Amino acid sequence: MGPVLIRRPVLDAIVAGTVTVAFRRWSHARVRPGTRLRTAVGLVEVLAVDEVDEADLTPDDARRAGFASLEALQKENARREGTLFRVVLRPGGEDPRVALRSAGDLSADDRAALDARLARMDRSAPWTHSVLTLVAAHPGVRAADLAERLGRETLPFKRDVRKLKELGLTESLEVGYRLSPRGRAYLHMPT
CATH class of the missing domain: 1.10.10.10 (Winged helix-like DNA-binding domain superfamily/Winged helix DNA-binding domain)
Structure with missing residues (x-):
């Protein structure tokens, strides 16, 4: 699906409104606000993309990204290298x-x-x-x-x-x- 790969359970949670952000490590931002990603559950729209410092992440950030804890989010982020970006997402409607x-x-x-x-x-x-x-x-x-x-x-x-x-x-x-x-x-x- 391109620059933001999103697993099906997370896509379902985006549609349900329980996941509103994703965190990705990239050498540079690979999406920008307004991008509409085609997914298995329809379109997902990117509202904002911001660099973040991992030390500034909160348990609320983890919950909004679909993680059970801040530690789980940090563990996932540790698997990759690059600048950490917060990608704000919302359902974007049906795939045309x-x-x-x-x-x-x-x-x-x-x-x-x-x-x-x-x-x-x-x-x-x-x-x-x-x-x-x-x-x-x-x-x-x-x-x-x-x-x-x-x-x-x-x-x-x-x-x-x-x-x-x-x-x-x-x-x-x-x-x-x-x-x-x-x-x-x-x-x-x-x-």
Whole structure:
């Protein structure tokens, strides 16, 4: 998820309002106020990012970050090096890709826009159609296995699937991927 990795229980607590901050050690601030992070529970918005001195942390800081004690927070922070930052967070609403991928009806304009985007993605080397059809034929199959079927490395393959996910065409599963209703509509597949 980028610069602020947040475990699922903490994400659930952010949505519930019981966790409002995260503490991270970085060489420099990797997010800034206004950043909206896409997570498994929807968007999480960054309200503030401040350098903090570990000696100034309080039990209340630990509680607001989801730790049982100040000692537990300090132990977690000791595992990494760098400047300590307090990142103030709040739920930011539903991930807009959820609504996008569930839209199973494509207008002529929607289809033309997708055609244009996929053509740009295919400019240097065509891949979008082969990845979409492979995911359609093998839902829930590990990314490494799918990549191997195409003779590709796993990490670049996963990046490409994420690009398709940004367009609402694919969805991530516990293992592997599947086409979204939007992706199925784009490929003219029955839902």
